Amino acid sequence: MPEATHTPEVGARAAPGSGEPRIVAFFCNWCTYIAADLAGTSRLKYPPNVRVIRTMCSGRVDPQFVLEAFARGADGVLIGGCHPGDCHYQEGNYKTLRRYMLLRRVLGAMGIEPERFRLEWISASEADRLKGVIGEMVEQVRALGPLRIGMAAEAPAEPAREEVAA
Amino acid sequence: MADPTMAEPKTADPKPKVAFYWCASCGGCEEAVVDLAEGILDVVGAVDIAFWPVALDFKRHDVEALDDRALLASFINGAIRTTEQEEMAHLLRRKSQLLIAFGACAHLGGIPGLANLYDRESILRQVYLDSPSTDNAEQTLPQVEFREDGRPLTLPGFAETVRALDQVVEVDYYLPGCPPTPKIIAGAVQALLAGQAPPRGAVLAPDTALCDECPRKDSKPERLAVGEFKRPHQVLVDEGTCLLAQGLLCLGPATRAGCGALCIGGNMPCTGCFGPTSRVRDYGGKALSAVASIVASNDRAEVERILAQIPDAVGTFYRYSLPSSLLRRRAARAA
Numbered sequence: 001m002p003e004a005t006h007t008p009e010v011g012a013r014a015a016p017g018s019g020e021p022r023i024v025a026f027f028c029n030w031c032t033y034i035a036a037d038l039a040g041t042s043r044l045k046y047p048p049n050v051r052v053i054r055t056m057c058s059g060r061v062d063p064q065f066v067l068e069a070f071a072r073g074a075d076g077v078l079i080g081g082c083h084p085g086d087c088h089y090q091e092g093n094y095k096t097l098r099r100y101m102l103l104r105r106v107l108g109a110m111g112i113e114p115e116r117f118r119l120e121w122i123s124a125s126e127a128d129r130l131k132g133v134i135g136e137m138v139e140q141v142r143a144l145g146p147l148r149i150g151m152a153a154e155a156p157a158e159p160a161r162e163e164v165a166a
Numbered sequence: 167m168a169d170p171t172m173a174e175p176k177t178a179d180p181k182p183k184v185a186f187y188w189c190a191s192c193g194g195c196e197e198a199v200v201d202l203a204e205g206i207l208d209v210v211g212a213v214d215i216a217f218w219p220v221a222l223d224f225k226r227h228d229v230e231a232l233d234d235r236a237l238l239a240s241f242i243n244g245a246i247r248t249t250e251q252e253e254m255a256h257l258l259r260r261k262s263q264l265l266i267a268f269g270a271c272a273h274l275g276g277i278p279g280l281a282n283l284y285d286r287e288s289i290l291r292q293v294y295l296d297s298p299s300t301d302n303a304e305q306t307l308p309q310v311e312f313r314e315d316g317r318p319l320t321l322p323g324f325a326e327t328v329r330a331l332d333q334v335v336e337v338d339y340y341l342p343g344c345p346p347t348p349k350i351i352a353g354a355v356q357a358l359l360a361g362q363a364p365p366r367g368a369v370l371a372p373d374t375a376l377c378d379e380c381p382r383k384d385s386k387p388e389r390l391a392v393g394e395f396k397r398p399h400q401v402l403v404d405e406g407t408c409l410l411a412q413g414l415l416c417l418g419p420a421t422r423a424g425c426g427a428l429c430i431g432g433n434m435p436c437t438g439c440f441g442p443t444s445r446v447r448d449y450g451g452k453a454l455s456a457v458a459s460i461v462a463s464n465d466r467a468e469v470e471r472i473l474a475q476i477p478d479a480v481g482t483f484y485r486y487s488l489p490s491s492l493l494r495r496r497a498a499r500a501a
């Protein structure tokens with residue numbers, strides 16, 4: 001299994017060692033991503049440390065996505081989904097909850113602090129809540145300092161790359 | 167190997183040369199070769215074993231004396247922990263046309279790879295100083311070099327991290343399993359000798375999940391839902407029913423087939439030694455995803471209670487694959 005060395009590390013803008021935490025956020029298409037959109041159109045400010053990846057459902061977030069984010073240099077991972085009972089696909093978020101509960105045990109045993117991995121139910125109208133969760137998480141992860149694990153811990157960190165696409 | 171341009175090799179041994187070597191492993195993989203039983207005579211008849219430290223008296227300098235690529239294949243079992251293992255992996259890579267990771271430890275890191283939950287210092291301290299049965303008044307720790315009456319004595323260095331074989335050298339094929347079963351060993355050897363090898367990098371076992379070949383497949387419910395995880399010693403296991411349906415943590419849904427469901431035949435759940443199928447990058451991540459999905463509750467506290475019945479999450483889901491997982495080892499302490 002050769003390593004995917006061609007893929008850039010998480011967070012081209014916040015260079016490793018810059019002290020800025022890098023957080024990967026998986027937001028579901030129907031609730032949390034809309035909340036993030038609303039936060040934007042409402043001109044709500046929150047820290048720029050989050051890289052948002054939209055998935056159709058929080059249930060689409062394979063634990064491997066979370067592990068890969070940490071392995072590639074994320075300091076925290078946030079999953080946002082619809083409130084229980086509100087899932088567009090009936091029960092995707094319940095599966096997310098169960099996987100999250102088991103994955104956090106694995107991450108804990110691997111030395112990753114619980115504050116670095118978070119699951120939040122944020123509905124389409126809760127832009128304020130999104131802002132609050134991100135602000136809180138960035139501060140908590142910043143206080144913990146950079147995470148050194150996976151490829152990021154073994155290979156010397158590559159210099160920050162310029163983003164290719166505009 | 168015989169020169170293909172020579173119609174009839176005169177003195178050269180026409181039999182291809184192979185080597186077996188062990189690194190960080192328990193010896194079970196060597197046992198598996200012997201378990202070929204009378205089948206081993208076919209192998210010995212077809213090849214010339216040039217190096218097999220556990221069984222034959224060849225030394226490292228015998229390997230060094232070979233021409234590069236003189237060996238058709240080297241079968242290496244065990245993970246890589248020490249500098250000696252790393253050197254031997256590089257040496258055999260250079261001398262071999264094909265390098266085959268033999269067994270779960272070489273393939274994925276294996277059980278020795280669980281040592282990646284600890285760092286080098288704490289392992290040495292536990293083993294040589296703190297363990298209750300250790301009597302080491304002088305607090306001696308292994309050194310890579312030591313002088314006794316002016317003569318240097320050396321030991322291999324002990325790395326911080328256990329690695330799978332392909333994290334050290336390029337590997338051509340993988341034989342999965344703890345240990346690989348006689349059936350897949352024989353199948354692989356025959357395919358290699360017949361020149362019918364699959365594309366490089368392949369795992370020499372079917373690319374389907376174990377459930378696919380499980381004799382209890384028909385008793386697996388359409389929709390699995392587990393409200394209580396039980397361990398094999400806590401229940402009387404029904405011999406005909408899907409183990410997951412009985413609440414036993416069977417990793418068959420996430421594990422590659424090819425073993426013939428031997429453990430399940432013995433009424434024991436699959437622990438995942440064949441590793442993932444080709445479509446999965448991180449075995450443990452996929453396995454825990456499959457298991458969490460069938461927990462029969464949507465309530466946070468209840469889910470927590472049910473999942474708490476699974477002991478040792480890393481040891482369960484990464485039993486054979488921690489070094490080859492995405493995270494590889496426990497996080498380094500903040501600097």
